[in-house]
Amino acid sequence: MSIRLSRRKTLILSAAGAVSLGTRLAAQQEGLRLAFIPQENPEKLLGDIAAITEWLADQIGVPVEGFVTIDHAAAVEALRNGDADISFMGALPFMLAEAEIGAVPLLSDVYRGAPSYTGRIFVRRDSGIETLADLRGKDIAFADPISESGFLYPLAEFVEAGLVAGPGEADAFFGRIFFAGGYQQAMQAMAEGLVDAAGASQYADLLLTPQQQAEIIWIAESEPIPSHVVIARPGLDADLRSRFVDAMMRLNEASNRDLLRYLYGPDGYVRADPAAYDGVRDMARRYGLLE
Structure with a gap:
C-alpha cells in the first residue's frame, strides 16, 4: 500500500486515546x-x-x-x-x-x-544511482529531522563528500526533501518509487518485505552511532x-x-x-x- 508523503506530520492516536x-x-x-x-x-x-x-x-x-x-x-x-x-x-x-x-x-x-549502529543511504537497484553525487536534484526521504540515523548522520555523508555544506543547505542539493515520520515510512517511499533515496538506520531495510529487500541497495554508510x-x-x-x-x-x-x-x-x-x-x-x- 502506498503512503502519502508530506512535510506536515500526521497525528498518530495514542494507544489509550485522548486523555483529560x-x-x-x-x-x-x-x-x-x-x-x-x-x-x-x-x-x-x-x-x-x-x-x-x-x-x-x-x-x-x-x-x-x-x-x-x-x-x-x-x-x-x-x-x-x-x-x-x-x-x-x-x-x-x-x-x-x-x-x-x-x-x-x-x-x-x-x-x-x-552497542552502536549506523545510518545508510538506500536506493533501488534499478535506479542507476551508484554514488551520493548521483542524487543531485533527486528526491530523498528521511525519517525525522531530529533523528540521528534517520537524518543527521546520513546527511553528514553528503557533507563529508563535499556535496552539502550542512543541514541548512541540503535543499540546494536535493530536488525535494521529505520527512516521512519513521524508518519504515521513509524506506517504503523509496521502495515504491515515490522518492529516489532514503536515509535511515542500517537495519531499516528489515522493515520491508523480503521482495522489496532484494530490490534495494545502500550506497553510503555513516560512522557508528550510539x-x-x-x-x-x-x-x-x-x-x-x-x-x-x-x-x-x-x-x-x-x-x-x-x-x-x-x-x-x-x-x-x-x-x-x-x-x-x-x-x-x-x-x-x-x-x-x-x-
Whole structure:
C-alpha cells in the first residue's frame, strides 16, 4: 500500500486515546506513562505497546500506559509537559532533551550484539544511482529531522563528500526533501518509487518485505552511532524510576527475552553511560543543533 508523503506530520492516536488533564495528573501520581516514537508501522507499534505495558505494570506494581508520539520532538515535549514520564528515543533527540529539560538517561539498547549502529543511504537497484553525487536534484526521504540515523548522520555523508555544506543547505542539493515520520515510512517511499533515496538506520531495510529487500541497495554508510536510549523526565520519583529500570533489565533474562520484540526488537538493555553519547553531542554542536 502506498503512503502519502508530506512535510506536515500526521497525528498518530495514542494507544489509550485522548486523555483529560485530570487523568494525566492521576497517571503521573499513580503510575507511569511511556512515550514511543514511530520508527515502524504505527498500528503494529500500538499492539506492541499494549503487550509490553501490561507486562511492565505487573513487574513494577503500578499502572503503565503507553502512547505513540508524532515524532521525536513531540516525545521531548511530552516529557517537558509531564504528559510522559519515560521515553524511548534515539541519541540525538536525547541530546536535545538533556539540554532543554535535563532529561536523565536510564538504559541503552544492544542490537545484534553491538552497542552502536549506523545510518545508510538506500536506493533501488534499478535506479542507476551508484554514488551520493548521483542524487543531485533527486528526491530523498528521511525519517525525522531530529533523528540521528534517520537524518543527521546520513546527511553528514553528503557533507563529508563535499556535496552539502550542512543541514541548512541540503535543499540546494536535493530536488525535494521529505520527512516521512519513521524508518519504515521513509524506506517504503523509496521502495515504491515515490522518492529516489532514503536515509535511515542500517537495519531499516528489515522493515520491508523480503521482495522489496532484494530490490534495494545502500550506497553510503555513516560512522557508528550510539544505540537508542530510554530516558526519564527530571523529577520522576526515584523509587519508581529504579523499579522501571530493574524491570527492563529483567528483559535480558532468557525467560523474558521474547518480550523484547515489543520494544523495537533489541537484543537487550544495559544501564546507560552518558559519556557514550559524546560523539552525538559533538555532531549536534557542529551542525548548530546544540549550543
